[in-house]
Amino acid sequence: MTTRSGPVGVALVGAGVISTQYLKNLTTFPDVQVVGIADLDTERARTAAEEYGVPFSGDLDSVLALPEVELVVNLTIPAAHAAVARAALEAGKHVYGEKPLALDPVEGEKLLAEAATRGLRVGSAPDTFLGAGLQSALRAIAAGAIGTPVAANTAVMNFGPERWHPSPEFLFQYGAGPLFDLGPYYLTALTALLGPVAQVAATARQGRAERVIGSGPRAGTGFAVEVPTHVTALLDFERGATAATTFSFDSALPRIQFEVTGTEGTLEIPDPNTFDGVLRVRGGADEDWRELPVGGTTAGRGIGVLDMARALRTGDPHRASGELAQHVLETMAAVTESAAAGAFRGVSSRCEAPEPLAESWSPLEATLG
Structure with a gap:
């Protein structure tokens, strides 16, 4: 301090x-x-x-x-x-x-x-997990909205950032790709919601060996792809839940999915790359989804x-601690190793679940004098 x-x-x-x-x-x-x-x-x-x-x-x-x-x-x-x-x-x-x-x-x-x-x-x-959308999801799970969490299904799929980023090469180099670029949003949110990951199994593919910049002054310039661009992983969490998740820069159909299923219902969670969004729940007796209140900061x-x-x-x-980021990094490394080896890989690190923010937490209210 x-x-x-x-x-x-x-x-x-x-x-x-x-x-x-x-x-x-x-x-x-x-x-x-x-x-x-x-x-x-x-x-x-x-x-x-x-x-x-x-x-x-x-x-x-x-x-x-x-x-x-x-x-x-x-x-x-x-x-x-x-x-x-x-x-x-x-x-x-x-x-x-x-x-x-x-x-x-x-x-x-x-x-x-x-x-x-x-x-x-x-x-x-x-x-982003500190934003209103995911913090409201944390509160809903803690309040028993879906019972005990059992499994999650998540996906983030698009055609790749070269279409909009003026200098996208680094996003296709070692340390990036859809797993390392988009994965942290989903894996951080999953860890905050379900606890630390214990082991993973994965597959990975590279859709194209070369990409072309689609915008900005260098539009039309080709560059080499160094990493897999479509990764699918199964995650086992220490607390007992599981998740299936896909990260892709090879999908012509953009898709974002984040659902957590529990013993009493399913929670549809906003895009973890945003700070807000619609939160919905569907229980066993529900004929359709019900929207839940979303509260907290959306400052960005x-x-x-x-x-x-x-x-x-x-x-x-x-x-948003280094220990949480290290656990997510180790999880992504385990996914990479699992895809290469065709076998489960363990994740040895553990991290404390971050304390939820108070719904009244405000970035614009001075607290330090």
């Missing part, structure tokens, strides 16, 4: 596409103060800083040297996540990163060990950063 008081000084590293969502939100939260932006392209960092009224921009070293920076938000590409997080920790800063935590579980373990040695915290996206990306910043002041655990 820090001895400082008042809003937590935050710096962003990486001024790419996703940074705009973070900056729009973090610059409106009174309990954090964005004081710097770093990027390999320092001109891009300067432009973002000017647009959002951030007082400093530059390269990584110069931003990490700012004494007012307490928490670094790492928005770099997956291949750089571990290196940038390590640099932040070595500079004495807490770090919250975009998913995945690292490219492999060994790197993730090293980061958590380094943070523990230095008395620092690690947090990680996704924070960055609420995990805010929850972590507030926890730095109070000493409470933060919810």
